[in-house]
Amino acid sequence: MKYVIIRDDDVNFFTKIENLNKVYSFIFERNIPINFAIIPNVDASAKTFSDHSSDNIYEPFIPKEFRGQEKQFPINENKELIKDLRSLRNAEFLLHGFTHKSEVGNFEFEIEEESVINEKLNRGSKILELAFEKKSKTFVAPQDKYSEKAFLALQKSFDTFSLGWIDKAKIPKSFLIKYYLMKLRNNNYIFKDNFLVLQHPGCQFSKFKEIKKSSLILDKYLFSHKIAVLVVHNWEFFNGKNLNQELYTAFKNRILSLWENEDFKFINFSELNKIICK
């Protein structure tokens, strides 16, 4: 049996449930497990540096009329959205940074100050706990960037750290032996002291990547690994108000074909440790 995890990133105070329904209703209707990496306290002045844009632009998931305001919006204050998210039967909620705002020269969790890292983690966890009445045990770093100090802080309060790729230069030395073993075994995770660090390089559907190429990467990955995390961003499925049909169709077809294939099972992050420890 192989295991697939769907991870959607960037749900926040401003996310519209109608848009989530437009993209994921085929998943919700079938109760396929899905994981939402949630920004607990999004900052409306958060900007992004990304490979799809050389400019320092405002995050596209912040509505135009709010962009640039140095103000934070806790997701638990959007009661309607929380009610709808909580009504989903097979959804799990992960902590995705705190405000998603980068500091000068560093992405949000690339910083070194332990007290700031801990405060962000504590306050973010509390907001998610208020919203979902459950502690989130999986962390996703904004832009996939983190410092060693952040890694050590995560190890203390989370079960799982989900990453695009594990950066050898950013993990503590005590993890290096396990890192090389992972490489040697062509594995995609390190499990040490009850902390799971899981990578999934290139496993994504994105409007900024060529869909055919992403599909091929995914084929190869699914073939050679027992566990795969497929990452998508709900806001990327839209061009303005319209659904990006090409991206949506590729994603939907892939999920449904895996759903119908009995060699694959969709799971949530909280089920991973059991599978890995088996």
Ligand SMILES: [Zn+2]
């Ligand atoms: Zn993000």
